[in-house]
Amino acid sequence: MAKGKQAVNFVLIGVLAGIVAVLDYIGVISFPMGVFSVSAFYIGSAFFMAFAVWFRGKGLLAIYLGLLIGAILAGTFTVFAFVLALGNVIGSAIPMLFFNSGKFNMELKRGRDYLAYIVSATILQQVISAAWTLTGFYIVGFMPAEAALAAATGWIGGGVIVSLIIGIPLLKFTSPVVKRTILTR
Numbered sequence: 120m121a122k123g124k125q126a127v128n129f130v131l132i133g134v135l136a137g138i139v140a141v142l143d144y145i146g147v148i149s150f151p152m153g154v155f156s157v158s159a160f161y162i163g164s165a166f167f168m169a170f171a172v173w174f175r176g177k178g179l180l181a182i183y184l185g186l187l188i189g190a191i192l193a194g195t196f197t198v199f200a201f202v203l204a205l206g207n208v209i210g211s212a213i214p215m216l217f218f219n220s221g222k223f224n225m226e227l228k229r230g231r232d233y234l235a236y237i238v239s240a241t242i243l244q245q246v247i248s249a250a251w252t253l254t255g256f257y258i259v260g261f262m263p264a265e266a267a268l269a270a271a272t273g274w275i276g277g278g279v280i281v282s283l284i285i286g287i288p289l290l291k292f293t294s295p296v297v298k299r300t301i302l303t304r
Contacts, residue, residue: 139185210248245278
């Protein structure tokens, strides 16, 4: 890979990680649910999905790094953050796999594209990231078992709202611009 391309990738990952860190910080402190760092309206998940769909592996790396930085900023960083952040990364990888399979258009042009979005980003992304992270919270003692249902309901319910209200317009209207400008370089 040419040095210029490496520099662009490094800058891209850095910028995306910075955006993720800010979104994580805002999400954790803005709508807390009373369970360690769980937010009822985590707007970052819509952007994580888009970054993964648009930038694939570089997007996933930026999400991971940004979540670690965001945890430091929010005061929720522990040694477990390295494993717990993977919940959002794995969740974001699901729509990435759907939309980079060649079967669905990230610009959401057909009904089947919307269906793929709802299955991958609205349902699977939320359920997988909630299950991974909340299970981790329980295992390391950050969340009692009694809080699991409320935390999962809040996480998934809020994630579905964010996915539908922010995620759909983000992909539909921003993907053409990202494809024309950033992804062609």
